[in-house]
Amino acid sequence: MTIGIALPAGDEHHANLVTGLIDRVRAAADAGIEAVWFSQQQHLDALSLVALAGQAVPGVRLGTSVVPIHPRHPITLAAQVRTAQAATGNRLDLGLGLSAKFLVEDSYGVPYARPIRHLREYLTALSTLLHDGEVDFRGETLHARTVLGPTDVPGARPPSVLVAAMGPQALRATAELADGTLPFLASPKALEDYLVPALTGAARAAGRPAPRVVAAVPALVTARAAELREKARREFAFYEGIPSYRAVLDRGDVERAGDLMVLGDEETVAAELRRHLDAGATELIVTQTGHGTEEERLRTWTFLGEFAAGR
Secondary structure, X not given: OOEEEEEOOOOOOOOOHHHHHHHXXXXXXXXXXXXXXXXXXXXXXXXXXXXXXXHHOOOXXXXXXXXXXXXXXXXXXXXXXXXXXXXXXXXXXXXXXXXXXXXXXXXXXXXOOOHHHHHXXXXXXXXXXXXXXXXXXXXXXXXXXXXXXXXXXXXXXXXEEEEOOOOHHHHHHHHHHOOEEOOEOOOHHHHHHHHHHHHHHHHHHOOOOOOEEEXXXXXXXXOOHHHHHHHHHHHHHHHHOOHHHHHHHHHOOOOOHHHHOEEEOHHHHXXXXXXXXXXXXXXXXXXXXXXXXXXXXXXXHHHHHHHHHHO
């Protein structure tokens, strides 16, 4: 079980954003943080950041949370993954996601039809590529064929593949074809009553090992809980209109997504992190640690390092 953080954290103001993020990885490792997960954004590439951070900061695990699958063909993604694995000495955890219909279609002009079928075909083709170095796959939503021979990169092993799955069909596909899930805004109740049983049950039925549940939990150690709660409600309102997030919020009896941000002193945050672990999370990613001041972020990272060391 590892405790990680997500970057960008929301407080990056460097003249060189990439250099600043690598400095943040170094600072997180110095604080005892065990893993750093990069979010994929339209102005920053998560796998490129993984490769750069892996060269600059030894030891810490690195992940993506998450790379949308629609804009990247599995052959392209597999090449990026092998490159990152070689650069990091095989410290990558690959987090993937379906994103949302309006983002995929409006940004990339790619149809979002039959997303679960596409997820299954994508994971099948990608797994074949990562384990065999080549693929010849023709499905209903995806065609992938390596025509120039095997695409191995010496020293690069297949990473653990995790999917940001929340709906029943996505969880079933993840249990059968991936190594675990990366839920965000899933309360302890949603984890314990729905997500973990659905995932582990599907894995058991498929004869597969117990999957990883890497829960992303927004949290900050702060004395300004009331003030920052309102900020979280404003900024997280975006998720309340996305059907997959709305459904998992409802399963946790949560109306406002911002209410899931854990705010308070070290004891308060530790108690909430333990609730997620007790609900079935096998690992944690603490997100939004930059939503306060620099002092609050550093205080949070120091606490997380101590929490991880003392668990």
